[in-house]
Amino acid sequence: MNISHLILNSYIAQALDIIGDRWSLLILREAFYGRSRFEEFIQHTGASRATLSRRLEALIDNNILQKRPQKPGASRFIYCFTERGIALAGPSLLAQQWDSKRPAAQRQRPKPKLRHSSCGHRLKPQAVCRCCGQVLEYDDVRWTVGKDQLEQQLQELRSIHQQRRVRDSGQVKADADDLIYLIGDRWTLLILILSFFGSCRYDDFSKQLNIAPSILAGRLKTMVSGGIMKRRRYQQHPPRYEYQLTNKGKSIFPFIMALRQWALERLPSDSAAPTLLHKPCGQLLEVDVVCGHCQQVPAAAEIELRGY
Numbered sequence: 001m002n003i004s005h006l007i008l009n010s011y012i013a014q015a016l017d018i019i020g021d022r023w024s025l026l027i028l029r030e031a032f033y034g035r036s037r038f039e040e041f042i043q044h045t046g047a048s049r050a051t052l053s054r055r056l057e058a059l060i061d062n063n064i065l066q067k068r069p070q071k072p073g074a075s076r077f078i079y080c081f082t083e084r085g086i087a088l089a090g091p092s093l094l095a096q097q098w099d100s101k102r103p104a105a106q107r108q109r110p111k112p113k114l115r116h117s118s119c120g121h122r123l124k125p126q127a128v129c130r131c132c133g134q135v136l137e138y139d140d141v142r143w144t145v146g147k148d149q150l151e152q153q154l155q156e157l158r159s160i161h162q163q164r165r166v167r168d169s170g171q172v173k174a175d176a177d178d179l180i181y182l183i184g185d186r187w188t189l190l191i192l193i194l195s196f197f198g199s200c201r202y203d204d205f206s207k208q209l210n211i212a213p214s215i216l217a218g219r220l221k222t223m224v225s226g227g228i229m230k231r232r233r234y235q236q237h238p239p240r241y242e243y244q245l246t247n248k249g250k251s252i253f254p255f256i257m258a259l260r261q262w263a264l265e266r267l268p269s270d271s272a273a274p275t276l277l278h279k280p281c282g283q284l285l286e287v288d289v290v291c292g293h294c295q296q297v298p299a300a301a302e303i304e305l306r307g308y
């Protein structure tokens with residue numbers, strides 16, 4: 001195992017610690033769709049009142065949402081994005097786009113139609129390199145990291161990992177066709193991130209994650225049946241398997257990178273970010289989410305949503 005595969009960037013971990021559980025992601029999705037009242041979140045996320053209260057509170061504590069009276073002096077409250085929260089529009093657009101590729105039969109709700117009001121075209125979000133403007137591809141990124149940095153990140157990740165273990169207990173519902181379920185499930189997400197950085201063997205995942213064999217096997221199975229990974233036997237006796245990301249699996253990469261960019265810019269951190277290079281231009285990678293038609297970063301107010 002090459003330890004540098006384990007670049008579980010603390011920024012990604014930190015971002016996911018704040019928004020990466022299933023309920024928070026659902027709340028944020030609904031907030032981007034314009035919901036703002038407690039009852040609306042209940043209706044559209046299916047969360048219990050207690051769960052919803054807890055998650056809203058956590059999102060407020062982390063300065064993603066703010067709570068304010070519906071009108072001055074009113075007793076009803078609404079939940080709106082803060083500046084930090086609204087900056088999640090880019091990753092959120094990519095997540096919606098990923099979900100919208102699902103076959104209609106599998107979707108519980110109609111496909112939302114997005115329009116970029118300033119150029120007037122349908123909004124097809126694309127993650128691009130801020131420096132050269134090229135669309136971000138899975139194979140175009142190179143990581144360089146020092147040993148100290150790596151150890152620090154591993155430690156941070158493990159501690160977040162422990163906290164999430166407690167919080168996530170009892171609410172796993174695996175659905176490899178729904179990005180929210182995929183990344184809202186801690187183990188699936190960690191397996192996915194390890195794959196992005198080169199791990200593919202069962203033994204690697206097992207060692208790096210210190211995960212129970214039945215859980216690891218279950219998650220890999222779900223990812224294979226959902227078309228995120230493909231499994232290949234690389235040794236006959238005893239049988240050993242490796243798991244490789246399919247194109248569908250790789251297509252989650254821009255979302256994770258956009259989320260990392262958000263964390264870099266919006267979350268305080270003591271640790272230096274590991275260097276990430278964009279191979280085509282050789283520059284440090286910074287990611288923007290742009291409108292595929294006009295190549296501009298759409299402001300939140302310019303994103304129109306229809307049919308939802």
Ligand SMILES: [Zn+2]
Nearest residue numbers: 129132278281
């Ligand atoms: Zn570039």
Ligand SMILES: [Zn+2]
Nearest residue numbers: 116119291294
């Ligand atoms: Zn546009």
